[in-house]
Amino acid sequence: MGWLLALPFLLPIASGLLAFAARRNTGLARGISLLGCGLLLLVTAWIFASVSRQGPLVAQMGNWPAPFGITLVVDRLSAIMLLVTGLVGLAVGVFALADIDRRRERLGFQGFFQLLLAGVCGSFVTGDLFNLYVWFEVMLIASFALLVLGGERQQVDGGIKYVALNLVSTLLMLTAIGLVYGLTGTLNLADLHLAIAAQGESVAVNALAVLLIGAFGIKAALFPLFFWLPASYHVPPVAVTAVFAGLLTKVGVYALIRTFTLVFPADLEFAHNLLLVAALLTMLTGVLGAAAQYEFRRILAFHIISQIGFLVLGLALFTPLALAGAVFYMIHNIVAKTNLLLISGTVRRMAGSFELAQIGGVYRASPLMATLFFIAAFSLAGFPPLSGFWAKLLLVTASLEEASYWVAAVLLVTGALTLFSMSKIWAEAFWKEHPGGGALALAALGRPEQWQRVVPSLLLVLVTVAMGIYPEPLITFARDTADELLNPAGYIDAVLSQSPD
Amino acid sequence: METALAVLVGAMTATGVYLMLAPNLLRYLFGLILLSNAANLAIFAAGRLTRAVPPLVPEGLDVPPVPVANALPQAMILTAIVIGFGLLAFTLALVVSCYRQLGTLNSDTMRLAEPPAAGGEH
Amino acid sequence: MNSIILQGATRLLVALILLFSVYMLLRGHNQPGGGFIAGLIAAAAFILYALAWGMAAARASLRVAPARLAAAGALLAAAAGSLAALAGLPPFTGLWLFIGGSETAKGIPISNVLLFDTGIYLAVVGSVLTLFFVLEED
Numbered sequence: 095m096g097w098l099l100a101l102p103f104l105l106p107i108a109s110g111l112l113a114f115a116a117r118r119n120t121g122l123a124r125g126i127s128l129l130g131c132g133l134l135l136l137v138t139a140w141i142f143a144s145v146s147r148q149g150p151l152v153a154q155m156g157n158w159p160a161p162f163g164i165t166l167v168v169d170r171l172s173a174i175m176l177l178v179t180g181l182v183g184l185a186v187g188v189f190a191l192a193d194i195d196r197r198r199e200r201l202g203f204q205g206f207f208q209l210l211l212a213g214v215c216g217s218f219v220t221g222d223l224f225n226l227y228v229w230f231e232v233m234l235i236a237s238f239a240l241l242v243l244g245g246e247r248q249q250v251d252g253g254i255k256y257v258a259l260n261l262v263s264t265l266l267m268l269t270a271i272g273l274v275y276g277l278t279g280t281l282n283l284a285d286l287h288l289a290i291a292a293q294g295e296s297v298a299v300n301a302l303a304v305l306l307i308g309a310f311g312i313k314a315a316l317f318p319l320f321f322w323l324p325a326s327y328h329v330p331p332v333a334v335t336a337v338f339a340g341l342l343t344k345v346g347v348y349a350l351i352r353t354f355t356l357v358f359p360a361d362l363e364f365a366h367n368l369l370l371v372a373a374l375l376t377m378l379t380g381v382l383g384a385a386a387q388y389e390f391r392r393i394l395a396f397h398i399i400s401q402i403g404f405l406v407l408g409l410a411l412f413t414p415l416a417l418a419g420a421v422f423y424m425i426h427n428i429v430a431k432t433n434l435l436l437i438s439g440t441v442r443r444m445a446g447s448f449e450l451a452q453i454g455g456v457y458r459a460s461p462l463m464a465t466l467f468f469i470a471a472f473s474l475a476g477f478p479p480l481s482g483f484w485a486k487l488l489l490v491t492a493s494l495e496e497a498s499y500w501v502a503a504v505l506l507v508t509g510a511l512t513l514f515s516m517s518k519i520w521a522e523a524f525w526k527e528h529p530g531g532g533a534l535a536l537a538a539l540g541r542p543e544q545w546q547r548v549v550p551s552l553l554l555v556l557v558t559v560a561m562g563i564y565p566e567p568l569i570t571f572a573r574d575t576a577d578e579l580l581n582p583a584g585y586i587d588a589v590l591s592q593s594p595d
Numbered sequence: 596m597e598t599a600l601a602v603l604v605g606a607m608t609a610t611g612v613y614l615m616l617a618p619n620l621l622r623y624l625f626g627l628i629l630l631s632n633a634a635n636l637a638i639f640a641a642g643r644l645t646r647a648v649p650p651l652v653p654e655g656l657d658v659p660p661v662p663v664a665n666a667l668p669q670a671m672i673l674t675a676i677v678i679g680f681g682l683l684a685f686t687l688a689l690v691v692s693c694y695r696q697l698g699t700l701n702s703d704t705m706r707l708a709e710p711p712a713a714g715g716e717h
Numbered sequence: 718m719n720s721i722i723l724q725g726a727t728r729l730l731v732a733l734i735l736l737f738s739v740y741m742l743l744r745g746h747n748q749p750g751g752g753f754i755a756g757l758i759a760a761a762a763f764i765l766y767a768l769a770w771g772m773a774a775a776r777a778s779l780r781v782a783p784a785r786l787a788a789a790g791a792l793l794a795a796a797a798g799s800l801a802a803l804a805g806l807p808p809f810t811g812l813w814l815f816i817g818g819s820e821t822a823k824g825i826p827i828s829n830v831l832l833f834d835t836g837i838y839l840a841v842v843g844s845v846l847t848l849f850f851v852l853e854e855d
Contacts, residue, residue: 096807104808107795115788157801157810205788224671231678238685242692250693251707254620257686258702261627262615264682268634268675275668276641329708649749677753684848691852 096153098144099166101137102176102215103229106130106183106208114205120196127204131180131187134211138173138180145173146571150578150588152221160221160589161282167221169585170575171421175218175348178425181557182340182432183211185550189436190333192546198244198331206243207337210236214341218348221589223271223281223357226349230267230313234260237342240334241326252329259322263312270305277302284589286357287582295359303358303365307350307372314346316406317376320399324383327395328448332439335391339398340432344424347405351420354409355579369410374504377403381511390438390448390523393515394431397474400508401427404489407501411492417576419488422568426473426481426561433470433554437463440547441523445533450519455528460536464524466551471516473558476509481561484569600640607633620690620700627686631679635672642668720769727769734762742838746826752834756841763846772853783850787843794836797829809833 109130113123145151150169154160168176187207194203213233220226242253275281277298278289293299312319323343327335350369358365380400387393405427408420438448440463445453457464473480486509493501536544561568578584607629614626642665650663694700697707738759745751767775779786801810815824 097802100808104795104799108792111788111792111795115785115792153807155807155809157807224674228674228678231682235681235685238682238689242689245692245696247696248708250689250696251705253689254693254702254705255708257689258623261682261686262630265627265630265634268631269637271671272634272638272641272668275638275671276643325708651748673753681844688848688852 096155096166098137098141099151099153099168099219100155102134102141102179102219103212105134105137106212106215109133110205110208110212113208114202117202117205118200120199123199123204124191127208128187128191130208131184131211134215135180135184138176138215141168142173142177145170150585152588161280161285164225165221165282165284165589166219167284167585167589168219170571170578171348171351172218174421174425174571174575175344176215178428179211179214179218179341181554182337182428185432185436185554186333186337186340188546189336189439189550192543193331193333193439195244195331201243203240203243206236206239210240210337210341212236214345217345221283223274223283223286227264227267227271230345230349231264233342233345234264237338240338241330243330243334246329249329252326256322256326259312259319263309263319266305266312267309270302270309273298273302273305282589283352283356284582284586287586290357291359295362299358300362300364303354303362304368306353307365307368310346310349310353311372312346313343314350314406315343315376315399315402316346316372317379317399317403318372320376320380320402323399324392324395327398328389328391332391332435332442335395336432336435336439339394339435340428343398343402344405344428347402347409347424350406351409351417351579355417356582356585360412360580366410366412369406370501373403373406373410374501375403376400376406377504377508381508381515384515385511385518388450390441390450390453390519391435392448393519394434394438397512397515398431400512401431401474403508404486404505407505408489408492411496411498411501412580413492413496414573414576414580415488415495416492417579418569418572419485419492421572421575422488422565423485425568425572426485426558429554429557429561430470430474430482433551433558434467434474436547436551436554437467437470440536440551441467443534443539443547444536445523445528450522452529453523453533454526455524455533457524459533462548463536463551466548466555467524468520469555470551470558471520472513473562475513475516479562481558481565483562484565488569488572596644597640600636600644604633604636604640607636618701618703620693620702623702624683624686624690628683631675631683635675635679638668638672638675723769727765731762731766734765735759738762738838742834743831745834746831752837753841756838757845759838759842760845760849763842764849767849767853772850776850779846783843783846785843787840787847790836790839790841790843792836793839794833797832797836800829800832 109126113126116122116126145168150167153166155164155166190207210233213229213236216229216232217226220229238257241256242249271281278286280286280289290299315323327338377400380396380403384393384396384400387396404423405420408416408423441456442448444459445456447453469480473482476482476486486505490502490505493505611626611630611633614622614629617623645662645664648661648663650659650666652659697705738755741750741758742752742755763775763779766778798809800812801808804812812829814827816827817824
């Protein structure tokens with residue numbers, strides 16, 4: 095069992111190191127990286143199948159018993175996050191073949207990409223707060239490298255802002271961990287639940303909660319801590335932005351959900367209110383920021399922020415339905431958002447720019463690409479029968495059940511403004527005539543590049559459509575996940591009763 | 596002793612934050628170093644300060660014969676130092692390349708990745 | 718830096734420091750020490766060499782590219798942790814083999830922990846030197 099749970103991070107680490115060592119032989123490095131992505135998807139699918147059949151899986155690293163050793167735990171939330179990470183990893187891995195230039199590959203792109211996946215997967219499987227910090231750092235170092243790899247002036251400029259703010263988050267998290275340990279004497283998440291419950295609602299527990307909201311809030315790009323995101327997400331190659339957009343901020347949200355359902359008691363009034371206010375402001379500022387932009391990728395980057403608000407809102411409402419909505423929304427959003435960024439890269443390749451004023455005519459050049467964008471974008475805006483509709487329906491219903499009418503109102507306004515931004519992109523990039531000469535047709539790109547660009551987008555669109563027209567299994571799964579999160583007794587039992595083999 | 600450490604952590608954090616608010620990136624980096632060490636000291640203090648020996652069990656015994664120091668915070672600090680070392684080294688390299696490529700260390704003038712201002716001026 | 722005293726002393730010191738780093742690596746087994754600190758010491762030896770004889774000489778004396786050394790070290794550490802699979806134990810479980818051990822004597826302990834530490838040693842030397850060379854050059 096221990097091996098199955100360690101594979102999601104051991105595999106990418108191994109393939110990343112091998113790909114890095116072979117980076118000058120780009121063909122070999124690509125092969126290793128793609129093989130790594132494929133195996134990762136298989137492993138995560140296997141873990142997902144086992145967890146949904148038999149409940150949380152637990153393993154102890156180095157055979158040290160919990161809570162002394164490092165525990166790996168995969169419950170339903172971790173399992174589905176792992177699965178979607180495997181999916182996004184493979185899609186972006188294939189897309190990167192067309193998008194990343196040879197120079198960046200020789201500098202070690204494939205190695206850092208795999209290391210990023212290792213960090214993300216490690217964060218999802220660990221059951222230990224300090225280990226979570228270590229995986230965050232693995233992810234952070236890989237993302238630093240990916241962001242500035244190539245060293246263009248713009249990249250350095252955006253990179254400085256990204257690095258500067260994310261390091262603050264790191265230090266906040268480290269301080270919080272030190273204080274948690276000083277207060278309770280343990281860092282195992284399951285054990286922490288018991289230790290913090292024994293503290294009662296003290297000033298110290300509230301202070302820790304706020305400190306962790308600060309630390310994870312910067313990672314998740316929560317209002318008012320999101321300024322690093324629009325300053326940096328549009329500078330690296332689009333494959334890098336796509337994997338960042340799909341996974342990085344979501345790990346921050348995952349950490350928030352994990353700590354506030356498992357570690358802290360359910361009646362932490364102050365922190366939940368803080369999360370609620372931050373979530374609503376995040377939704378509004380993100381979507382308003384997007385409305386003011388005229389660059390394809392910057393619009394999408396601001397939408398990432400707005401959608402983080404939806405996820406945190408689900409956590410802040412703290413009802414079974416709201417949490418289920420957050421889980422569903424997370425899966426839907428990772429798939430749709432990654433896909434939109436991949437499509438933006440292809441559109442740029444065809445029409446020559448990210449600036450909406452300078453492009454157009456993509457619908458005429460490639461109806462297929464336009465259809466893919468249409469489906470992904472309108473799913474993001476929440477149109478039935480696409481996946482985003484069900485995600486928003488769950489969240490709106492949850493807020494109405496709580497009689498929080500103004501929350502529901504903000505949700506709907508944000509949805510309308512999202513639609514506005516998406517229509518703007520549709521009208522400017524796809525519908526209007528290209529201002530200079532017209533866009534390249536897909537067929538003009540050559541066969542391998544065409545496949546490498548279209549297949550990942552097509553795969554992700556199929557997932558979006560499948561989740562939209564047949565949402566029942568995922569909704570059931572999300573509800574089970576929410577129940578599991580709100581009643582952590584099963585998780586804690588599974589961890590603490592585990593005796594070493 | 597913990598009180599003295601707490602005061603020290605506070606002083607280092609204050610100095611670090613003050614430096615980090617400066618527009619000069621090098622000052623920012625020095626502030627970050629101070630802050631990172633303040634975090635390490637906080638973990639160290641959280642493990643309780645005792646005058647004790649390393650937690651090694653002599654041969655033939657199951658538990659150490661005398662009170663030993665808590666090894667876990669030290670292990671965590673070591674990990675944090677290693678990670679911090681890597682991150683700060685990366686940041687330093689980035690600041691150096693920023694100075695070479697953009698010719699400035701003043702973060703207020705770094706607007707290359709921002710959209711052009713509405714009036715057409717930078 | 719072109720100082721004959723530094724250059725002369727470095728010849729001797731580098732050998733001593735490298736030896737000391739191996740001592741620290743092995744000592745880490747039962748006493749304070751270990752792969753990380755030993756790796757830093759070894760990296761310091763090469764940095765001293767670079768200061769005395771120049772970057773090119775230091776690179777040449779290392780023989781392999783430091784980035785490759787770091788990747789190899791990390792792979793070695795991962796492989797050492799994965800050895801536990803052969804014994805059917807969870808990842809990173811310590812495996813011990815006592816050569817010449819008997820009822821009374823403990824024998825010479827050989828373990829995958831030492832292998833892991835050696836991997837860390839190489840990884841630290843490699844990454845510190847990669848960074849140093851990048852920062853020092855041009």
